[in-house]
Structure formats: structure tokens, C-alpha cells
Amino acid sequence: MTSQTAADHATIDVPREPLRERAYKWAIGLVIAGLLVWSWHPAEMFRWINLFTDAGNMAEFARGFLSPNFRDWDIYLADMVVTVQIAVWGTFLSVVFGIPFAIMSSSNVCPVWIVQPVRRLMDACRAINEIVFALLFVVAVGLGPFAGVMALFIHNLGVVAKLFSEAVEAIDPRPVEGIRATGASKLQEIIFGVIPQVTPLWISFGLYRFETNVRSATVLGIVGAGGIGQLLWENIRSFAYAETAAIMVIIVVSITLIDMLSQRLRKWAI
Amino acid sequence: MACAVSVEKLSKTFGGTRALDNVSIAVEPGEMVALIGASGSGKSTLLRHIAGLVEADKTGDGAISILGRTMQANGRITADARAIRSSVGVVFQQFNLVGRLKVLTNVLIGNLGNMPRLKGCLSLFTGEQKKAAMRALHRVGIAQQAMQRGSTLSGGQQQRAAIARSLVQGARVLIADEPIASLDPSSARKVMDILGDLNRRDGITVLVSLHQVEYALNYCRRTIALRNGQVVYDGPSEALTPEFLGELYGAESEELFLPGLDAAAGKAEPKPRRAVASLAPAAAAAY
Incomplete structure (x- = not known):
């Protein structure tokens, strides 16, 4: 200086x-x-x-919300558990079936004539909201949680395929060449070269989708596809603000717990 | 007897540049041949073609065959390529292993070409295959690390794991693309000693590209020199004096000598030659 x-x-x-x-x-x-x-x-x-x-x-609303009525807390909690269970199955199915679609929509693994049609199909799954799918499945399989599972499954199939294939497209191709050079088949290249590289990201994305799905599942009940949404909707429509407030508190607490847990798991996975 | 590696009139153009220009080489079974050249001379490109990872130009009638079987012809990799690849071990400069898989699994991958596909996909390796993999790891001196993830190995250990994978493959031809370029001198020597040992004791044909001519002199009787995608020399390594390399490469030749050794002084005494003699029995005893 x-x-x-x-x-x-x-x-x-x-x-x-x-x-x-x-x-x-x-x-x-x-x-x-x-x-x-x-x-x-x-x-x-x-x-x-x-x-x-x-x-x-607004003030009237707020007054009702400020004194939540937990008299039927056990019913609310039971419905919240069902909501989580819908999300569990919806996420599981979308991940299991999303993996092959993710591989098929990765341009560094599959030829363009497979990638493009599969991607457009996945776009269609993603473009339509869970609620819309829930309405359709309520017609197809009847009222109840199963329609909700199917709605989450189809919508998330598109999301999972996109997220997972982005991870696949970012892999390091060099170890995969090493495997190809041993005379392995194309599928074996994917199993031993691609999947080990993307596993941590896939786990992280899968858990993140689970969080999102629990949130989505809380409104599926509005169209009769199971979960706590149905109670929520009924109470709002009958101006039972105290009960609505209690349900919302239960939703917020559950979602917060699940987010915290899944964040912990995600850190551990990577 | 068929050539171990035969390359005929191979050309490859990337964009406008000719990476390989009418290259023809023939390597007899049991030879250990060095491939030298400055950066960008086409060494890696040639080896990647031989491994069947890249297709040559469609025009012209270039062809590559391994042990008498055609790997690619007229710029098309043949349907046989998968079967042929399983008899060719490949060691890259870096990134040979899948980092998140165990070293043992990385070595077991060498079996994939020689086992039923479904079993391979489900990684149902037999006890015998696992024992053979451990023997291979022991032979290259990293049996201790078998249960670690590939990414935890040092550069030299990764190269040795890749060699172990080739052993498990039962490769008769080993192609190594600058296997020692990113290694420190002692790891580099270890890797070259192992390659030499596989060549001498197992009769595996080795074609190794090297950046520095000293290693070619010490380990390979024959050297093929590339410049701008053309073979400019193919013959005994002894002939590659600094003067001769100067003639072949001009100013580029400086790149071909180990730093620290005075190339201009003329006699770059090959130091590691003694080390070869002393390390080889150790490697043999380890097996």
C-alpha cells in the first residue's frame, strides 16, 4: 500500500x-x-x-378464524392422514412409472423419434391440473381417495418425467462410455452408468414431489376425490369459519412437519 | 494369424478439420505399442475409433478390425461391435469409473458383455465372478479399496481399477488413451508397469497413447507417431531420438518430453527403466 x-x-x-x-x-x-x-x-x-x-x-372472517373450533379434531386428523396416504401412493406410482418415461425423454439416451413423442405426452400430463384429472377420475372410478391417487399419479407422471430427464441429460457421459467399451448392452449402460449418477437428484426430486402432492391432495376433496379437502369445502360453504380455521391449522401444521422431514431426508440423500 | 488391431485407410473429419487422415496401422497379437503425438494430433480420436465408440467418415473405405473381426467399415459400426468390444479393454485418461458405485461393482461391470443380459441388468454376479474381480483388484494392487466408492480413489487407483475391469472382461486387447497423463510420476510408473506386466505375462496386446516419449522408450518396443492426423513414424522406439522427433514435429516436439529433462541436450537418459525391472517382480508376486 x-x-x-x-x-x-x-x-x-x-x-x-x-x-x-x-x-x-x-x-x-x-x-x-x-x-x-x-x-x-x-x-x-x-x-x-x-x-x-x-x-x-373481512373482519367477520377473521373473527371466526381467530377462534378455531377443534371439537371434531379427531375427524379432521383422520382425514388429514388419508390425505397424506393419497399423496404417498400418488407419488410412488408417478415415480415408478415416471422413470422409464424420463429415460425415454432424455435426448442423450434415446433417439429423437422416441424423445419427442414421449415428451409431448408428458407435457400433456403436466399441463392439466390435478383437480381436472380428479374430476375425470371421479367419473371413471367413483368418488373417494382412489380417484385422488389416480389424479396425482397422472399429473405427476409428467412432472417426474421432466425433472428426472433433466437430471439424466446433465450426467457425465464419460463413465457411460467406459461401460459401453466393455461390451455392455444399451439397457446395462443406463442401469450401471446413468442411474447411479442421477440417484441422489432423483431421490431429492421424488421427496420434493411428495411435499407438493400432500399440498395438492388437501384440495382434491373439493371435487370428491378424498382427503381433508371435502371437510374443508363443506365447512367453508356452510360459513362455519371456526371449524374451517381448525382444519386449516391442522393442514398447515401437517404440511410444515412433512416439509421439514422431507428436507431432512433430501439433505441426507445427497 | 489375424492382426490384434488393424486399421485401414481410416479418415475422420470434424467440421472442416481432418482429425484422422488416411491412417493405417497393424498391431500383431502380443505387441505393446506406444502411440505418441502432440495434443490434437489425433491419438484419442484414433483410439476411440478402435474401441468402436465413434464412427469414421462415411466416404472412403476405412475399416477397423480387432482380432480378425470387423468393428467398423465404411463409417458404420457393425452389428458385431458389442461382442467385439467385450474382448477389448479400454482405459481412458480420466473418468473411467462410475463414481457412486463401489470399486468392486465397477470391476464387475467388465462381465456384462459375457453374461446373459437379464442377469447383467439385475447385477446377479456369481460368487466366482466376484472372486475373479477381487483377484484382478489384488493384481493391480487396490484390493483394499474394493468396497469404497469409485469416486474416493486417487487418479492412479482409478486407472488401475479400469485395468482390473479389463482383466475381468478377459480382454485380449487393451487400449489405453493417455492413461498416465494426469498422474504424478510414481503413479504413472505403477500404471505403466501393470500394463507392461499384462503384456508380458498374459500376452495381452496393448496399444497405449502417451504424451511423453520417455515412457514410450521405456515400456514399448514399437512406437507409432501421429501428427495432424497422419502416421509420421511407425517403427522401433529406439529410433526416436530428440533430433529425430525434432525433425518429425518441429517446434511441437518440445511438448513430447517430460518437463525437467533437458531435451535439447540430446541424451535424455530414460531414468525409469531401472524402476521397471525392480517393480515388475513385485507386481508379479502380488498376484
Whole structure:
């Protein structure tokens, strides 16, 4: 530091950000602002004032929620357990059946004429919400949790295939070549070269989907596909805010516990 | 008798550049041949073609056969390739092993080409196969590490595990692509000693690409030199004096000598030759 003189400091200018980069930042800002303006009216954002003019209704809501009624807690808890069980089976099926589809939609493993059709099929599974699938399965297999399991299964098949195949596409190809060089078959290359590399990520994604599925399963009951959603919906519709509040507390606590547990497991898996 | 490795008029073009230009080589069974050349001279490309991992140019009539069976011809890998690969061991410069699998499993993978596919897929390896894998690991000196994950091994140990995999394969031809390029001198010597030992005692044909000519001089009687995708020399290693390499490669030749040894001085005395003699019996005793 002692060798540096005041003159050295004086001669060094702070470089200006290039015009291109500044223009780029402005452009991004303008695009976002444009999107917001474009969506303002269709989304009825002009009604923000109602939040204040109708505050009385809100207060009534809040009063009900502040005194949750846990009289039927055992029923709520039993339904919450069913909700988790729906998520368990939905996740399990989507992972088991998602793995082959994930492999088939990985461009570094399969040829394009397999990858493209499989990917489009998986897109279709993903594009349609669980609730919509639940409505369809309620018609097909009747009311109850099984329809919920099927709804989660089909929707998550698409999600799992995409997440898992992204992991497969990011593998290191060199150990796989080593296996190919021993005369192994294509399937054996996948089993011994690809899957060991992606296992930790797959476990992590699988657990993450389980968390998400428990959350999704809490609303499946609204359309009659089992779980705590049905009770929730009935209580909301009959303006039983105290009971609704109790159910929501149970959902929040359960989801928090499951998220914490699954996070712990994910860290351990990697 | 058929050549162990025969490459005829092989060319490969990547984009606009000719990586291999009409290369023809023939390696007899039981030979240990060094393949030298500066970076980008086509060594790796040639070896990857021989291993059947890359297809050559479709134009021209290049062909590669291993022990008399055609691996690829006219830029097409033959239907036989899977069967042929199982008799060719390949050791890469790095990343030979699947890091998350145990070393033993990595070595057992060598069996996949020679067992029923379904059994292989379910990793139903027999006790005999496991014993053979342990013998192979013992022979290359890393039996202790059998139960560790591949990723926990040092660079030299990984190379040795890959050699053990080739042994389990029952490979008659071993192709090593710069197996010692990223290793320290003592690990490098160990790996080269093991390759030499497999060649002498088991009669396995070894074709090894090397960056530094000293190792070629010490371990291989014959050397093939590549430059810009062409074979510029094929003959006894002794002839590769610094002057001659200078003629072949010009300024590039500096790259071919171990740093620290004074190439310009003319006589780069091959130091490790004595080490070979002393280490080989140790490796033999270990088996």
C-alpha cells in the first residue's frame, strides 16, 4: 500500500457501464411494466379498493378464524392422514412409472423419434391440473381417495418425467462410455452408468414431489376425490369459519412437519 | 494369424478439420505399442475409433478390425461391435469409473458383455465372478479399496481399477488413451508397469497413447507417431531420438518430453527403466 501514491488514485477512472447493458436493463424493465399494464384490467385489479370498502366482511372472517373450533379434531386428523396416504401412493406410482418415461425423454439416451413423442405426452400430463384429472377420475372410478391417487399419479407422471430427464441429460457421459467399451448392452449402460449418477437428484426430486402432492391432495376433496379437502369445502360453504380455521391449522401444521422431514431426508440423500 | 488391431485407410473429419487422415496401422497379437503425438494430433480420436465408440467418415473405405473381426467399415459400426468390444479393454485418461458405485461393482461391470443380459441388468454376479474381480483388484494392487466408492480413489487407483475391469472382461486387447497423463510420476510408473506386466505375462496386446516419449522408450518396443492426423513414424522406439522427433514435429516436439529433462541436450537418459525391472517382480508376486 505504501508504494501507491495519491497520483495513482487520481488517474484511475471507474469504467462506465456499456450502453448496451444499460439499454438491456431498461428493456427488461419496460417489458415487465408492459405485462403488468396489459393484465391490469382483465384481472380486475381495479377492484383493489374493495379490500378496504368491504373490510367489514373481512373482519367477520377473521373473527371466526381467530377462534378455531377443534371439537371434531379427531375427524379432521383422520382425514388429514388419508390425505397424506393419497399423496404417498400418488407419488410412488408417478415415480415408478415416471422413470422409464424420463429415460425415454432424455435426448442423450434415446433417439429423437422416441424423445419427442414421449415428451409431448408428458407435457400433456403436466399441463392439466390435478383437480381436472380428479374430476375425470371421479367419473371413471367413483368418488373417494382412489380417484385422488389416480389424479396425482397422472399429473405427476409428467412432472417426474421432466425433472428426472433433466437430471439424466446433465450426467457425465464419460463413465457411460467406459461401460459401453466393455461390451455392455444399451439397457446395462443406463442401469450401471446413468442411474447411479442421477440417484441422489432423483431421490431429492421424488421427496420434493411428495411435499407438493400432500399440498395438492388437501384440495382434491373439493371435487370428491378424498382427503381433508371435502371437510374443508363443506365447512367453508356452510360459513362455519371456526371449524374451517381448525382444519386449516391442522393442514398447515401437517404440511410444515412433512416439509421439514422431507428436507431432512433430501439433505441426507445427497 | 489375424492382426490384434488393424486399421485401414481410416479418415475422420470434424467440421472442416481432418482429425484422422488416411491412417493405417497393424498391431500383431502380443505387441505393446506406444502411440505418441502432440495434443490434437489425433491419438484419442484414433483410439476411440478402435474401441468402436465413434464412427469414421462415411466416404472412403476405412475399416477397423480387432482380432480378425470387423468393428467398423465404411463409417458404420457393425452389428458385431458389442461382442467385439467385450474382448477389448479400454482405459481412458480420466473418468473411467462410475463414481457412486463401489470399486468392486465397477470391476464387475467388465462381465456384462459375457453374461446373459437379464442377469447383467439385475447385477446377479456369481460368487466366482466376484472372486475373479477381487483377484484382478489384488493384481493391480487396490484390493483394499474394493468396497469404497469409485469416486474416493486417487487418479492412479482409478486407472488401475479400469485395468482390473479389463482383466475381468478377459480382454485380449487393451487400449489405453493417455492413461498416465494426469498422474504424478510414481503413479504413472505403477500404471505403466501393470500394463507392461499384462503384456508380458498374459500376452495381452496393448496399444497405449502417451504424451511423453520417455515412457514410450521405456515400456514399448514399437512406437507409432501421429501428427495432424497422419502416421509420421511407425517403427522401433529406439529410433526416436530428440533430433529425430525434432525433425518429425518441429517446434511441437518440445511438448513430447517430460518437463525437467533437458531435451535439447540430446541424451535424455530414460531414468525409469531401472524402476521397471525392480517393480515388475513385485507386481508379479502380488498376484
